[in-house]
Amino acid sequence: MLSIARTAHRHVDVNGVRVFYRESLPEREDAPVLLLLHGFPSASHQFRRLVDVLGARHRLIAPDYPGFGHTRAPDDFTYSFDGLADVMEGFVERLGLTRFAMYVFDFGAPVGFRLAERRPERIAGLVVQNGNAYAEGLSDAARDFIALRPGAPGAEEAVRSLLTLDGTRSQYETGVADPEALAPDGWTLDQHFLDLPGRREAQIALAFDYHSNVERYGRWQAWLRRCTPPTLIVWGAGDPFFTASGARAYLRDVPDAELHLLDTGHFALETHLREIAPLVAAFLDRLGA
Template identity: 75%
Template sequence: MSDRITRTAHRHVDVDGVRVFYRESLPDRADAPVLLLLHGFPSASHQFRRLIDVLGSHYRLIAPDLPGFGHTETPDDFAFSFDRLAEVTDGFVQRLGLDRFVMYVFDYGAPTGFRLAERHPEWIAGLVVQNGNAYEEGLSELARSMLTQHPDNPDAENTLRDLLTLATTRGQYETGVAEPELIAPDGWILDQYFLDKPERQQAQLALLFDYHSNIERYDRWQAWLRKHTPPTLITWGSNDPFFPEPGGRAYLRDLPDAELHLFDTGHFALEDHLSQIAPLIADFLDRTWR
């Protein structure tokens, strides 16, 4: 890591009519290792601000807002699905001219990122996995009950709308955290600001109803991991109520050489364990980037 103060650019790029917002650190070296940061629900690229501040002067960190999140703007007729999120991310990567990077996958960033990896395995220099699930045992009963809802069920929409409330958003930050006073309220307040927009409510419901498509792909992603064996760093919040610890350990079946670190925290592990996770990422990038 570096003690230099990071300069971060905040930009937009058009990808097939989607105005993608992204944050990009401006490192000291033109040939700095590249880390693509894919955020999760219900957040956006702002969840990586502190990580970018810590690592961005030495590494090129790029964090887009996925469609339906943050400052990214979508056309009125955009059809929200995880396939579409991956298509836009694919176009985003190509617009930036990236052809090799380490990919950080978290929550929704995992199904988006693994779809991208299936399309372009040659791009993936390594993986950082933080509570990004790809295994059945990584789904808690709560997650199964929420993420396998079907729109034909008359109560399904009301059930899923509970995930879009301030209480639930705050709970995702604080549940399972040993020291809640380390969690700044800014994250969940900003997340909720975007979730409360009427057009975002429908986008989030569409993605929640489509989540079953990710579970159905787990076998494919596990086969991809076995085939390509990317260097992998796993940093996992053990007390995540949605994606519990077994989901992190499960990666070792297909990637026995992966490095696993478990932390006594919840879903958003960077919020209270940045000081421990950032050095692991820096060391991993230094060892992985060739």
């Protein structure tokens, strides 16, 4: 018989932020926990199919950050990557998660690695999907984006161009070998949330703070070398922002990591769930925690 997960859709208050999250309800109470940390410009909905496929055997938890999806933050919330990590750290504590693996994608990498820096004993393993932590993984386009600063001529306009429907759609389509494998629902739903009041301003603030992540690369690499977490790397090799060199770079610090390069773009789960889901399931089964 097919085993499709039951999923609950919940909210929890974290320091005044009403965090929305989706959580699978596995058959075993002691099922391994995987915290799913989404990317830009998406939200927890990007993991819906993965949760359906794996959530009956594993406890998958996918929150929306402040400024994304269904999460609601106060008007005076300060949008920075430290701020996102603060909320996610509080979220983990509110749910009582003491030991879990992380699936880090895009923005999820700087959020997740901040969590790992703060509480390394909580991290049982790491699934990295187009989540960069190495300078060589930055494409020229990514470097140009990271160099943007508030007040510089054309900087805000450059960020705003990514927040349009064309900009959002291009992040899904670029580097994809088979465009027919892409459902339009992903970028359509992302754009709905980007168009909500205040969301563009939140994304502009995060864009201008992205350089803080690159400045931490050395610290995150040191954590990987020191703690050597079990690591699975699944990477869309056609990603226009984070190149395959960034995927291979992880092997310097976690040489036992399992690496799979896929013929697709940034949002690899959209086209390669069939390949990624069994890899993640086997990885969680090996962790056994």
